[in-house]
Amino acid sequence: xxxxxxxxxxxxxxxxxxxxxxxxxxxxxxxxxxxxxxxxxxxxxxxxxxxxxxxxxxxxxxxxxxxxxxxxxxxxxxxxxxxxxxxxxxxxxxxx
Amino acid sequence: xxxxxxxxxxxxxxxxxxxxxxxxxxxxxxxxxxxxxxxxxxxxxxxxxxxxxxxxxxxxxxxxxxxxxxxxxxxxxxxxxxxxxxxxxxxxxxxxxxxxxxxxxxxxxxxxxxxxxxxxxxxxxxxxxxxxxxxxxxxxxxxxxxxxxxxxxxxxxxxxxxxxxxxxxxxxxxxxxxxxxxxxxxxxxxxxxxxxxxxxxxxxxxxxxxxxxxxxxxxxxxxxxxxxxxxxxxxxxxxxxxxxxxxxxxxxxxxxxxxxxxxxxxxxxxxxxxxxxxxxxxxxxxxxxxxxxxxxxxxxxxxxxxxxxxxxxxxxxxxxxxxxxxxxxxxxxxxxxxxxxxxxxxxxxxxxxxxxxxxxxxxxxxxxxxxxxxxxxxxxxxxxxxxxxxxxxxxxxxxxxxxxxxxxx
Numbered sequence: 001x002x003x004x005x006x007x008x009x010x011x012x013x014x015x016x017x018x019x020x021x022x023x024x025x026x027x028x029x030x031x032x033x034x035x036x037x038x039x040x041x042x043x044x045x046x047x048x049x050x051x052x053x054x055x056x057x058x059x060x061x062x063x064x065x066x067x068x069x070x071x072x073x074x075x076x077x078x079x080x081x082x083x084x085x086x087x088x089x090x091x092x093x094x095x096x
Numbered sequence: 097x098x099x100x101x102x103x104x105x106x107x108x109x110x111x112x113x114x115x116x117x118x119x120x121x122x123x124x125x126x127x128x129x130x131x132x133x134x135x136x137x138x139x140x141x142x143x144x145x146x147x148x149x150x151x152x153x154x155x156x157x158x159x160x161x162x163x164x165x166x167x168x169x170x171x172x173x174x175x176x177x178x179x180x181x182x183x184x185x186x187x188x189x190x191x192x193x194x195x196x197x198x199x200x201x202x203x204x205x206x207x208x209x210x211x212x213x214x215x216x217x218x219x220x221x222x223x224x225x226x227x228x229x230x231x232x233x234x235x236x237x238x239x240x241x242x243x244x245x246x247x248x249x250x251x252x253x254x255x256x257x258x259x260x261x262x263x264x265x266x267x268x269x270x271x272x273x274x275x276x277x278x279x280x281x282x283x284x285x286x287x288x289x290x291x292x293x294x295x296x297x298x299x300x301x302x303x304x305x306x307x308x309x310x311x312x313x314x315x316x317x318x319x320x321x322x323x324x325x326x327x328x329x330x331x332x333x334x335x336x337x338x339x340x341x342x343x344x345x346x347x348x349x350x351x352x353x354x355x356x357x358x359x360x361x362x363x364x365x366x367x368x369x370x371x372x373x374x375x376x377x378x379x380x381x382x383x384x385x386x387x388x389x390x391x392x393x394x395x396x397x398x399x400x401x402x403x404x405x406x407x408x409x410x411x412x413x414x415x416x417x418x419x420x421x422x423x424x425x426x427x428x429x430x431x432x433x434x435x436x437x438x439x440x441x442x443x444x445x446x447x448x449x450x451x452x453x454x455x456x457x458x459x460x461x462x463x464x465x466x467x468x469x470x471x472x473x474x475x476x477x478x479x480x481x482x483x484x485x486x487x488x489x490x491x492x493x494x495x496x497x498x499x500x501x502x503x504x505x
Contacts, residue, residue, distance in 0.1 A: 014163075015160070016158070016159050016160045036164075036226070036227075036230070039226040040163070040225075040226050040227060042226075043223065043225060043226045046223065
């Protein structure tokens with residue numbers, strides 16, 4: 001199964017949502033997913049794919065596509081240090 | 097001094113899933129103690145408990161809500177809903193900052209801890225579910241009830257073992273009495289029937305062992321007494337300032353008139369006589385009642401050798417000659433020892449008994465013990481008007497709570 005399909009399936013399952021509502025371009029805000037829900041979804045993804053998603057990346061996921069993109073790169077064993085760096089700079093912007 | 101009345105009652109217990117069935121079963125002397133069904137207890141030496149029969153969480157909550165609550169929080173929420181419904185209260189937005197919640201629990205989200213630890217230690221998991229903390233924290237029931245009913249006033253959770261919800265109700269009572277709030281939801285909830293906790297309790301060697309005859313296992317104050325038997329459940333009362341209740345024409349169950357609390361400062365498990373006596377005297381003093389004005393005592397009455405003789409001595413010392421005229425019963429003989437929920441459950445039993453004018457019995461009483469020589473209302477309920485009553489909670493750790501209710505004149 002494609003990563004995107006699996007991510008959507010897990011979001012639907014964990015949030016008890018109508019499968020037709022969750023699209024690749026849906027934002028967490030649109031889906032009513034708050035930060036605690038987000039942590040739960042990440043946990044489910046980590047369990048499903050047997051991977052670790054770094055906290056710094058996790059904190060900056062705001063929508064389905066971001067989750068799919070990050071997850072795809074982790075799964076392909078790609079270096080995600082640029083994502084981590086981007087997350088850090090986002091945090092700095094938010095903090096300033 | 098502001099006065100406080102009870103205007104709503106909610107109960108989810110092994111002996112009844114609503115106040116009416118709860119008190120009816122207690123009056124009829126029906127024990128809910130049975131073989132444990134939540135898990136296979138075959139490897140335990142104690143295989144009995146007072147579980148809520150046929151409890152199905154999804155009858156009460158959508159799945160999304162259940163993801164975030166432990167069983168003890170479910171019990172608290174269900175009891176709170178019943179209590180609010182029975183009170184007929186509609187809290188206005190302007191009243192929300194004067195509306196609070198205090199719930200007691202001895203063990204908090206014990207089931208959630210157990211699932212988390214077993215996945216870590218037994219199954220070798222490297223991470224646990226991210227809801228483990230928000231589900232297991234001891235204040236989860238209080239917070240979830242606040243959220244559901246918009247209670248924005250003084251709110252907290254108490255944890256004093258078997259006295260937890262006695263202290264919760266007492267604290268909430270004082271919040272209103274001392275003008276911090278006008279309406280409080282107060283009570284307790286507990287779900288201690290897990291494999292691990294049963295093992296922990298077994299090791300203390302205070303558990304009744306009547307696996308072959310569960311409904312007669314818990315025999316408080318009897319010569320052949322045994323206790324304790326673990327129970328589960330939740331109970332919540334709506335406490336309201338008297339004038340507030342009068343203005344809206346509320347149905348008043350009883351006046352909550354006194355609260356006493358004390359510490360034995362003696363032994364971590366053995367009770368003293370003087371600690372509980374001080375708590376009883378403090379409650380009488382706050383209510384402005386003489387010992388002779390108390391008709392009924394809902395005893396702590398766990399059924400252990402030590403508790404029941406000590407509690408008998410406590411009543412004699414606190415009430416003097418009047419102790420022999422008191423009706424004393426332990427409803428734990430039927431609903432088991434629901435730990436942090438038990439004080440509120442027993443206060444609910446006391447208030448409902450007062451309304452009906454029927455004193456629930458001590459079930460399973462077989463023969464008098466020379467060291468327990470008061471009137472324990474053995475086996476048969478008794479029709480008798482109750483003018484005023486106390487409900488005792490004496491905990492491991494020696495922290496005592498006594499609540500005094502009387503009919504509103």
